[in-house]
Amino acid sequence: MRGKFISFEGPDGAGKTTALNTIVADLQPVLADKLVVTREPGGNRISEAIRDIILDRQNTEMDDRTEALLYAAARRQHIVETIQPALAQEKMVLCDRYVDSSVAYQGAGRKIGTQEVYQMNLFATAGLLPDLTIYFDIPSEIGLQRIMTHRTDEINRLDVEQLSFHKRVRSSYLEIARKAPQRVKTIDATKSRAQVVKDVEAIIVAQNGEFFK
Numbered sequence: 001m002r003g004k005f006i007s008f009e010g011p012d013g014a015g016k017t018t019a020l021n022t023i024v025a026d027l028q029p030v031l032a033d034k035l036v037v038t039r040e041p042g043g044n045r046i047s048e049a050i051r052d053i054i055l056d057r058q059n060t061e062m063d064d065r066t067e068a069l070l071y072a073a074a075r076r077q078h079i080v081e082t083i084q085p086a087l088a089q090e091k092m093v094l095c096d097r098y099v100d101s102s103v104a105y106q107g108a109g110r111k112i113g114t115q116e117v118y119q120m121n122l123f124a125t126a127g128l129l130p131d132l133t134i135y136f137d138i139p140s141e142i143g144l145q146r147i148m149t150h151r152t153d154e155i156n157r158l159d160v161e162q163l164s165f166h167k168r169v170r171s172s173y174l175e176i177a178r179k180a181p182q183r184v185k186t187i188d189a190t191k192s193r194a195q196v197v198k199d200v201e202a203i204i205v206a207q208n209g210e211f212f213k
């Protein structure tokens, strides 16, 4: 048996990281070293270095396909160093963003094409998809408002894209969720922080009974 791979997805400011922090605090006492928490782009030295390049607001000259390739390169290293070893040890991996982010942001947001970006990522992932994806759905205006109001110190190169970019990202996520209802579970991320955590934990526990015996 392999472990469980769970990704958290959503537009900027949807509240994934906030919810994930509480969920980890809740699950850690139960799962202990069976729980692995990580993020994309990042999760290891090489991928974090790529993250710094991609998200640096000074890198305004970066080509859209270069950006897509860098995300995929960071992903490959993350899979090899973190995700695959954890799954082989039958752990539960909670990952803040994965390949759906590339399809939504580079495929739809940058208009490279969702199929092209997905196909390009097949090389990076060798077909590894999450067992479960929690999609945090939120209107783009609300997500961006949250970021601008609370997180001015961490605003990155993608956060500052136009509203139309973020709307394409959200539409693409909704399309992904519509096409893969078995894998992708949508939660209403406009609810309170406590309710969002409750909704996400209910899905994780319902689908992973073997971890909570």
Ligand SMILES: Nc1ncnc2c1ncn2[C@@H]1O[C@H](COP(=O)(O)OP(=O)(O)OP(=O)(O)O)[C@@H](O)[C@H]1O
Pocket: 010, 011, 012, 013, 014, 015, 016, 017, 018, 019, 146, 147, 150, 151, 189, 190, 191, 192, 193, 194, 196
């Ligand atoms: N349910 C919520 N209601 C209101 N504000 C929230 C909620 N969840 C998170 N926030 C606030 O919104 C901001 C963005 O949250 P967070 O960083 O968790 O989003 P995110 O989905 O991880 O965004 P990004 O992908 O851009 O990093 C934070 O300031 C956070 O405190």
Ligand SMILES: Cc1cn([C@H]2C[C@H](O)[C@@H](COP(=O)(O)O)O2)c(=O)[nH]c1=O
Pocket: 012, 039, 040, 041, 071, 097, 098, 099, 101, 102, 103, 105, 106, 156, 158, 159
């Ligand atoms: C994995 C991945 C991410 N992005 C974007 C989405 C966000 O704007 C940033 C990451 O920042 P976060 O605070 O960690 O959410 O990168 C992307 O465009 N494509 C991807 O594949």
